Structures are given as C-alpha cells and as structure tokens.
Amino acid sequence: MKKPAVALILAGFALTACQSSSDPSVRAHNAEFGCMAGTIGGAIVGGLIGSTIGGGTGRIIGTAVGVGGGGFLGNRLTCR
Structure with missing residues (x-):
C-alpha cells in the first residue's frame, strides 16, 4: 500500500477514536x-x-x- 493511503486510513481511525462524553446531546452529535x-x-x-x-x-x-x-459496510458497522 502507498504511504498516502496508509496516512488516510490512520487519520480516519484517529478521528473516530476521540468520541466519549457523558452529556447526552454530545453523545448524539x-x-x-x-x-x-x-x-x-x-x-x-x-x-x-x-x-x-x-x-x-x-x-x-x-x-x-x-467505494x-x-x-x-462502513455505514452498517458504525450507524447502529
């Protein structure tokens, strides 16, 4: 795999890893x-x-x- 592709994949994982809060409105967002x-x-x-x-x-x-x-698949796995 090329370096830009790996960077994009890692950036996507980094963005989805930062999601935790106790506020219900923040959780919904x-x-x-x-x-x-x-x-x-x-x-x-x-x-x-x-x-x-x-x-x-x-x-x-x-x-x-x-694509x-x-x-x-990404939608089905994350939008439950």
Whole structure:
C-alpha cells in the first residue's frame, strides 16, 4: 500500500477514536459524526482496495464497486 493511503486510513481511525462524553446531546452529535466517518472511511478504504483490481476499465469498475461496497459496510458497522 502507498504511504498516502496508509496516512488516510490512520487519520480516519484517529478521528473516530476521540468520541466519549457523558452529556447526552454530545453523545448524539458524536454518534452522528461516527456514522459519517465510518461511511466515508469505508468508501475510501473500499476504493483503495478496489483500485488494485484489474487494469483499464476493470480498475475503474473495481474502484467504483469498492467505494460503494466500502461505504455501505462502513455505514452498517458504525450507524447502529
């Protein structure tokens, strides 16, 4: 994996790790942020993985499927 891709993945994990509070309104806001971060992070990771598949048109299709699938899985895992 390339260094920028690793940096983006680590930044996504760092952003989602900073979410704890005892205030209910802050928890609701943090849950919403976590949901968005999970969806976007999943799409980024899925796109990076999908872009390694095939070449030419196959790479474009793999990237698109990776973005869609990663975004979906990231959303399902973080938006409960």
